[in-house]
Amino acid sequence: MVPRTASPHPSDPTDPSDPSGSPRPQGRSRPRASFDAVVVGGGVIGLVTAWRAAGRGLRTAVVDPAPGGGAARVAAGMLAAVTELHHGEEPLLGLGLASAARWADFAAELAEAAGAGVGYRACGTLAAALDADDRAELRELHALQRRCGLETEWLTGRECRQLEPMLAPGVRGGLRVDGDHQADPRLLTAALLTACERAGVAFHRAWAREVTVARGRATGVALDDGTGLAAGLTVLAGGCHSGRLGGLPPEVAVPVRPVKGQVLRLRITRPYAPFLSRTVRAVVRGGHVYLVPRESGELVVGATSEERGLDTTVTAGGVYQLLRDAHELVPGITELPLVETRAGLRPATPDNAPLLGPTALPGLHLATGHHRNGVLLAPVTGDVLAVSLTTGELPDHARPFAADRFARSGWEVPA
C-alpha cells in the first residue's frame, strides 16, 4: 500500500489574506471538517475516484446531495471502446481500450470489496446495418478500426441473423465486435457506494457551492448547507454540472455541457428469453440505437442525443424515436413490457474526451467530461486520479486528456 499522504496545505477558510475574494461559508460557528481529498460529485466517476483515493490512504470525502445518482442511473453501461470509435477521436480509443482491458479485474475487485456484483457481462457487440447507407457507414467504421489495428469481423446479413435470430430480416450486414462488453451502471454505482463506505470515505449529502481558495491553492469546498470541507486536494467530478461550481478562477476552464439522452428499459419475459445474446446496435436514419440485454432480463434501449441544457424531460418524440428504431432493428421488442423511460445528461467536452488530473489551480483536480463513456472509463479514471492525487502528475497514457488542455488553448465557455 502506498503510505497515506499528509494534506499538503491545511486551509483556513477565514484567512484574511485569501485572494479569491469569494463569499465564505457561515464562518467559525460551524466547525470545518478536514480531509486529504474531497470529491465533488457522487456519480460513477466521483465514487471510483474516492474509492481509489481511499485505497491510497487518503482521508476522503464525497460531496453530493444524492450520491449514486447522476448519469449512471440512466446509462446503458456499454463498454464500447471499439464500436464507439469515431474519426478524429483516435486518442480516446487508446484510453478506452486501456480501461476495457481493466474491466474484468476491476469488476472482480469491486465485487469483492462491496460484496455485490456489477453486472459485468463479456458478451460482445454486434453493430448492424439496415440499409445501404447504414452499411456504407459501417464499412467506414470497419476501415477505421482496421487502420487503428483493431480486429473486428464483417458479417453478412445472414451471418448476423445466425448470431442473433431476433434481428430484422432486412439487416444487410454488420460488424462483430467481440471485445465490447457491458456492465450494469446501477449495480456499479451501488457497489461503488458500498466499497467507498467500507473504505472509510465520508459522505456529505449537500450541494457543493464553491471551491475555496487560499494563497493561490484550492483548500476544499463550501457547501450549500453552510458547512465547509477543508482538503489539500479537491476533485471536481460533477458530471455535466462541473462547470457550475462557484469559486473557479478564470484560468481553470471546465468546458462541460450536458447532452441529453433518453433511454428505455424493457423486460425480457420468460417466453422470449434470452432474446439477444449480446449488445445489438445500429445507425438508423442517422440516429444511433442500441439494445443491451442483461442477464437479469432487463433490456436497455437507448439513446437520443439532444442539446437541451439541463432538461431531463422524457418526451413523446424521444420515446417514439427509440421504439421506432429499435423496432426496425429487432421487431420482436413489441411483445416486451416497457418498464421505464428516463433521461440523463452526458457530460460532454469539446473533443468528447474526459478532463483528468491537475488544473491551473494547485490542489484542484478534474475527473469529468466522460460524455458517453463514463462506465467504460471508470476503471482507468480511478487509477489515473489515484496517481494524479498522490503525485500531482498524470501517467503518460492519460496526458492527452489533461484537465488543463482547454485552458492552455484559450478555450472559453460560450456565453
Place this chain on the structure above:
Amino acid sequence: MVPRTASPHPSDPTDPSDPSGSPRPQGRSRPRASFDAVVVGGGVIGLVTAWRAAGRGLRTAVVDPAPGGGAARVAAGMLAAVTELHHGEEPLLGLGLASAARWADFAAELAEAAGAGVGYRACGTLAAALDADDRAELRELHALQRRCGLETEWLTGRECRQLEPMLAPGVRGGLRVDGDHQADPRLLTAALLTACERAGVAFHRAWAREVTVARGRATGVALDDGTGLAAGLTVLAGGCHSGRLGGLPPEVAVPVRPVKGQVLRLRITRPYAPFLSRTVRAVVRGGHVYLVPRESGELVVGATSEERGLDTTVTAGGVYQLLRDAHELVPGITELPLVETRAGLRPATPDNAPLLGPTALPGLHLATGHHRNGVLLAPVTGDVLAVSLTTGELPDHARPFAADRFARSGWEVPA
C-alpha cells in the same frame, strides 16, 4: 325524495335451508353488517350506482379492496356517443345519447355534492382521415350517423386544419362532432368517492368472494376477509372481474371479458398550449387513436385494444403503436413530455353494450359490461340502477340492455 325502502329479505347467512350450497362466510363469530344495497365494485359504475342508491334512501355499502380504481384510472373520458357509433350497435346509440344529454347536469350536481369538479369539457370532437381508406371509412360512419338522424359535419382537410392547426398536413378530411365532449375519469372517480361518503355510503375495503343466496334470493356478499354483508339488494359492478364472483347460479350469465387498452399521458407545456382545442381522433391503419386535451394541460393518447385476459402490462409495441399513430395525426406531439404509460381493462360483452338491472336471481342486479363507454354511460347507469333497485324493473329506454338478455338467449361463457 323517494322514501327509504326496507330491505325486502333480510338474510340469515347460516340458514340451514339455504339452497345455494355455496361455502359460508366464517360464521357467527363475525357479526354480519346489514344494508339495503351492497355494491360489488368501486369503479365509476359501482360508485355512481351507490351514490344514486343512497340518494334514493337505501342504506348502501360498496365492496372494493381499492375503491376509485379500475378502468377509469386509465380511461381518457371521451363522451363519444356519436363518434363511437358502429354498425349493428344502433341501440347503444340511444343509451349513449340519453347519457350524453344528462352529462352537463350530472357534472354540476356531482361537483356540488363533492365540492370538486370532474373536468367536464364541452369541447366537441374532430374525427380525421389520413388516407383514402380512412376517408372512405369515415364517409361510411358519416352516412350511418345521418341514417340515425345525427347531424355531423363533413370537413375538407383544409377545414380540419383551420379548426385544429396542429393536425398533420396530410389529413384528407374529417367529421366535426360538436356534441361528443369529455370528462376527466380520475376527477370523476374522486368526486364520486367523496359524494358517496357524504351520502353515507359505507366502504368495505376487501375483495368480494361470492354472492350469498338463501331461499332462491341473493342475500348479500361474503368477503375474502371473512366478513359478510347482508343486503336485500346486491349489485354486481365489478367491471371485467364481474364474471368471477363466486356463488352465481348458472342461470345468471355475466358474459364480461377484459379488453386491454394501453393509454399514454402527455403534458401540454406552456409554449405549445393549448395545442388542441377539442378531442381529435382517427383510424390509422385500422387502429383507433385519439388525443384528448384537458384544460389541466394533460393530453391523453389512447388506446390499444387487445384480448389478453387480465394482463395490464404496458408493452413496447403498445406504446410504439400509439406514438406512431398519434404522431402521424398530430406531428407536434414529439415535443411534449410523456408523463405516464398505463394499461386498463375494458369490461366487454358480446354485443358491446352494458348489462343493467335485475337478473334471474332475485335480489341480484348487474351494472357492468360498459366496455369503452363507462364514463359516458355513468349518469344514465346511475339513474337506471336507482330505478331498478327501488322498483325491480328497468325503465323503458334501458330494456335493450337488460342484464338477463344473454341468459335468456342461452349464452354461455366460452371455456
